Amino acid sequence: MIVVGLSHKNAPVEVRERFAAGKDQEVELLDALKNAGPVGECVFLSTCNRVEVLVAPKPDASPKEVSAAVREVLRRHSGAASAAELDGWLYERRGDDAVRHLFRVAASLDSMVVGEPQILGQVKDAFETAVRHGTVRGPLERCVSRAFSVAKRIRTETALGVGTVSISSVAVDLARGIFGSLDASTVLLVGAGEMAEAACRSLGKDAKSIRVTNRSFERAATLAREFGGVASTLDALEAELSLADVVVTSTGATNYIVTAELVRRVMKTRRGRTLFFVDISVPRNVDPEVHGIDNVYVFDVDDLEAQVKEGMRARSQEVIRAEAIVDEELAAFRAWQRSADVKPVVLALRAKVKGALAAELDRSLAGKLKHLGDAEKAALVQLIEGATNRICHAPTTRLKDAASAGDADVLVASVVELFELSEPATGAEPVPTERPARLH
Amino acid sequence: MLPDALFSLTALLYVAATASFARYLAAPADGMDGAKVAEEGRRDVRLGTGLLAGAGVFHAAHILVFSLVLAVCPVEGIHFPLSVVAMLTVLFFVVLRGRFRIDAAGAVVAPFALSALLASRFVGMNAAPSTQVRSALLPFHVAFNLFGIALFSLACAAAGLYLVQERLLKRKQIFGLFKRLPPLDALDRAEHRFLLAGFPLLTLGILSGTAWAQKVEQGGLSDLLRAGFGWATWLTFAAVLLLRAAAGWRGRRAAWGTIAGFASSLVVLAIYLGRGGPGGHS
Numbered sequence: 001m002i003v004v005g006l007s008h009k010n011a012p013v014e015v016r017e018r019f020a021a022g023k024d025q026e027v028e029l030l031d032a033l034k035n036a037g038p039v040g041e042c043v044f045l046s047t048c049n050r051v052e053v054l055v056a057p058k059p060d061a062s063p064k065e066v067s068a069a070v071r072e073v074l075r076r077h078s079g080a081a082s083a084a085e086l087d088g089w090l091y092e093r094r095g096d097d098a099v100r101h102l103f104r105v106a107a108s109l110d111s112m113v114v115g116e117p118q119i120l121g122q123v124k125d126a127f128e129t130a131v132r133h134g135t136v137r138g139p140l141e142r143c144v145s146r147a148f149s150v151a152k153r154i155r156t157e158t159a160l161g162v163g164t165v166s167i168s169s170v171a172v173d174l175a176r177g178i179f180g181s182l183d184a185s186t187v188l189l190v191g192a193g194e195m196a197e198a199a200c201r202s203l204g205k206d207a208k209s210i211r212v213t214n215r216s217f218e219r220a221a222t223l224a225r226e227f228g229g230v231a232s233t234l235d236a237l238e239a240e241l242s243l244a245d246v247v248v249t250s251t252g253a254t255n256y257i258v259t260a261e262l263v264r265r266v267m268k269t270r271r272g273r274t275l276f277f278v279d280i281s282v283p284r285n286v287d288p289e290v291h292g293i294d295n296v297y298v299f300d301v302d303d304l305e306a307q308v309k310e311g312m313r314a315r316s317q318e319v320i321r322a323e324a325i326v327d328e329e330l331a332a333f334r335a336w337q338r339s340a341d342v343k344p345v346v347l348a349l350r351a352k353v354k355g356a357l358a359a360e361l362d363r364s365l366a367g368k369l370k371h372l373g374d375a376e377k378a379a380l381v382q383l384i385e386g387a388t389n390r391i392c393h394a395p396t397t398r399l400k401d402a403a404s405a406g407d408a409d410v411l412v413a414s415v416v417e418l419f420e421l422s423e424p425a426t427g428a429e430p431v432p433t434e435r436p437a438r439l440h
Numbered sequence: 441m442l443p444d445a446l447f448s449l450t451a452l453l454y455v456a457a458t459a460s461f462a463r464y465l466a467a468p469a470d471g472m473d474g475a476k477v478a479e480e481g482r483r484d485v486r487l488g489t490g491l492l493a494g495a496g497v498f499h500a501a502h503i504l505v506f507s508l509v510l511a512v513c514p515v516e517g518i519h520f521p522l523s524v525v526a527m528l529t530v531l532f533f534v535v536l537r538g539r540f541r542i543d544a545a546g547a548v549v550a551p552f553a554l555s556a557l558l559a560s561r562f563v564g565m566n567a568a569p570s571t572q573v574r575s576a577l578l579p580f581h582v583a584f585n586l587f588g589i590a591l592f593s594l595a596c597a598a599a600g601l602y603l604v605q606e607r608l609l610k611r612k613q614i615f616g617l618f619k620r621l622p623p624l625d626a627l628d629r630a631e632h633r634f635l636l637a638g639f640p641l642l643t644l645g646i647l648s649g650t651a652w653a654q655k656v657e658q659g660g661l662s663d664l665l666r667a668g669f670g671w672a673t674w675l676t677f678a679a680v681l682l683l684r685a686a687a688g689w690r691g692r693r694a695a696w697g698t699i700a701g702f703a704s705s706l707v708v709l710a711i712y713l714g715r716g717g718p719g720g721h722s
Contacts, residue, residue, distance in 0.1 A: 179624075180541050294691060
């Protein structure tokens with residue numbers, strides 16, 4: 001497996017927003033990746049803080065070819081002039097590093113807000129989109145599914161998500177630093193997506209009133225109804241800004257929908273009352289120039305990073321425990337994949353032994369044992385089943401143990417050679433082309 | 441002597457309150473979330489406020505005893521204004537801090553009160569009010585101004601802290617100090633309310649001062665300067681309040697206006713003290 005992407009850790013929001021993709025674009029990108037020669041399976045993940053492509057190469061493709069193909073798709077999407085222009089921003093993980101990275105991302109260990117719950121849902125959404133478009137079906141599917149269970153285990157066994165400094169809670173903290181309490185403040189949500197909903201759950205608890213404005217009135221109305229707020233369409237944005245104190249923007253717009261000119265007009269009608277923007281969208285919805293206007297403050301996702309890191313330090317013990325779980329799960333996944341490697345050999349061996357015994361039995365039943373009745377014949381079939389189990393038990397156990405230890409190559413070769421196992425048994429999973437320990 | 445003992449005790453309590461608030465502001469915030477910062481800081485703020493309240497009470501006792509010893513009404517004695525302003529500022533703060541949620545402003549009020557108390561020791565100690573200028577208006581004139589300046593001191597403290605908070609927010613430095621200082625809007629609101637409360641007192645002080653000046657027919661340079669800065673103070677505060685109401689000038693602009701007005705009022709006080717009080721000689 002290979003992961004190519006960029007995140008809040010290595011690219012500022014100005015760069016990330018060039019790579020971000022909406023739902024429609026995600027599908028186009030999946031198609032582009034699928035059509036790129038060496039890509040076997042792929043998932044495209046785009047959130048506020050990261051854009052990543054997860055790829056399982058085709059059996060005959062080299063990692064270098066896959067990397068180049070993915071980078072070319074990302075170059076075209078971002079509008080960069082050359083692949084070299086992206087080199088400074090894109091990171092790449094291969095094999096175990098890629099699996100570990102995926103586990104950490106799903107478990108929110110690589111998030112800007114460590115422990116925040118949204119990322120798992122976002123990875124699931126990306127995965128489901130890929131499943132719907134038929135771009136995952138093999139090893140990548142199993143790996144992503146495993147990442148979900150790792151994330152759930154970490155959430156259950158550690159307190160990583162307890163008292164999490166989420167983007168919403170940071171926004172609440174900041175709003176309190178500006179307004180004191182929110183009980184006299186009006187919160188306006190511009191955009192009615194998942195992030196807006198999460199923000200509303202934090203901010204809406206204490207706010208005097210909630211207002212939701214969105215391109216689609218129906219979605220705005222649904223969210224507004226849930227929180228006892230008032231809904232409107234984006235056409236009413238200027239009027240809504242005049243009423244609000246805290247504005248959370250999270251639309252999928254690709255340009256600034258809140259401009260400096262608009263806010264200057266709004267501030268006149270507000271008679272200078274403080275206005276606080278939390279721009280959690282990527283690409284950003286609020287022109288950064290707005291922050292320069294008197295009594296107006298704009299914080300985007302990158303601005304919240306330092307605050308988030310502070311919260312992360314406070315939970316460093318939980319992070320250590322979570323990282324240990326990731327290590328443990330990675331080792332287990334590798335062992336599982338290796339044992340999956342020997343499964344076709346085990347099945348082939350078992351079929352061979354059972355086939356040989358059954359052939360001998362058939363010969364005997366046609367000759368010396370012709371006189372046996374149905375009950376006796378059935379008993380003999382049972383006997384062959386038991387004998388197969390006993391004969392195969394020791395080699396199966398040895399093979400699986402060796403696979404878990406990453407040392408099954410010689411044994412597999414010996415068994416294949418000694419028992420002339422040229423083809424995997426029917427029903428067995430295809431033998432992976434590469435060992436998980438050296439995943440590409 | 442009792443006045444000296446009260447003075448020393450008051451000064452010590454102001455020092456302790458200043459230290460407590462300084463500790464609150466300077467404590468590192470690394471690795472703690474907002475709730476922990478608030479929890480740890482609350483103790484220091486509570487202690488500082490308690491010390492400040494105690495200091496205010498002893499300060500009032502000091503002024504009372506000292507005025508009895510000197511047989512001078514505090515609002516008439518030339519050596520009292522600074523001390524009375526400091527004491528009133530502290531008492532107003534202790535009473536009103538909860539209402540405006542500006543507890544941490546004690547970090548400015550405590551050192552201000554300490555400085556004013558110490559300065560009062562060296563200002564106008566040898567001057568006595570001239571009997572030539574005694575008038576029924578004088579105590580009212582001085583009292584209005586002292587109460588007004590005390591409220592403006594609090595408005596100025598809130599304005600100063602507002603500017604610090606606003607700068608931190610604009611620079612997006614939202615740790616440590618930002619979390620410890622009062623909320624931005626609370627500071628703006630407090631500054632406005634203190635101005636609103638102080639402005640009528642200042643107006644009465646100016647009017648009574650003008651009437652009194654006409655009555656005693658004074659017209660020296662310092663009187664002219666004092667009257668000039670007095671009216672400049674009044675106009676500045678009037679402009680701040682008017683522009684806020686009419687043109688939405690709040691926040692940074694209002695804060696700078698308040699600080700300018702307070703500086704002007706301090707000039708008036710300095711001229712008053714420098715010339716040795718009403719009718720005194722500079």
